[in-house]
Amino acid sequence: MPNKIIRLRHARRKRTIASLLFGGLIIVGLVVSSFYFTLRQERSLTVLDPADDTTVDTEDDSMVELQDTTDIFEPARELSIDEKERNDQQRRSDIAAIHSALQAYYQQHGDYPKLTQLNSDQFREANFPDVPEEIFQDPADEGSRIVITRTAQPATYAYDVVGEDGFTCEPSRRACVSYSLSALLSGGLAFTLDSDE
Numbered sequence: 001m002p003n004k005i006i007r008l009r010h011a012r013r014k015r016t017i018a019s020l021l022f023g024g025l026i027i028v029g030l031v032v033s034s035f036y037f038t039l040r041q042e043r044s045l046t047v048l049d050p051a052d053d054t055t056v057d058t059e060d061d062s063m064v065e066l067q068d069t070t071d072i073f074e075p076a077r078e079l080s081i082d083e084k085e086r087n088d089q090q091r092r093s094d095i096a097a098i099h100s101a102l103q104a105y106y107q108q109h110g111d112y113p114k115l116t117q118l119n120s121d122q123f124r125e126a127n128f129p130d131v132p133e134e135i136f137q138d139p140a141d142e143g144s145r146i147v148i149t150r151t152a153q154p155a156t157y158a159y160d161v162v163g164e165d166g167f168t169c170e171p172s173r174r175a176c177v178s179y180s181l182s183a184l185l186s187g188g189l190a191f192t193l194d195s196d197e
Contacts, residue, residue, distance in 0.1 A: 084186035087139045091183040092191050094135045095157065099181055099193040101131045111175040112161050112195065119148050138183060152182045152190045 079087070105127060106112055117123045124136065124146075136146045140155040150168075152158040161179040163169035169176040182192040 079186070088185045090139045091185060095181055095183050095191060095193055097131060097135045098157070099197070101128050102179065102181070102195070111177060112179050114170050114176055115148065115150060115159055115161055116170065118159055119146065121146070152184045154184050158182045
């Protein structure tokens, strides 16, 4: 009987030691991951643009120095009521101009362009030569490329084009027969023109 009690005590001791070791490993893992994510948040990596003419000497990759950009961030400036109204007026005007250009395109081709085509600089240049490029870009979009999305989002125009069945005509050779063109206004409401308007 005493041997059995001693064996039970040794077994409990081993389990306690194993539990303490396992708990210690978890704590060390949490500390290391917390340290890693803190460092990752404090530093941002610079992404190289392939179109950029600058070259990077990669002979010694261990000597690459990362630039700390945490002090460069500036929060977006709140627009005044007049600026918001001007932007909303510009959005309505742009949507109306794109709508007119799409109607003219339909008269000439018998269908509407696909979303990927409307997002192509070359396509717009070839098919809408009289429409200024800035018409296709929301006034709040400060990007260098024009990007039109399928659903309305802030600072982006939306063009949802569909085939006769009401489904997207994008990946197939089906003709695009109707669309909804929209922009989100400053108050969050969408200004929309459809192909049948």
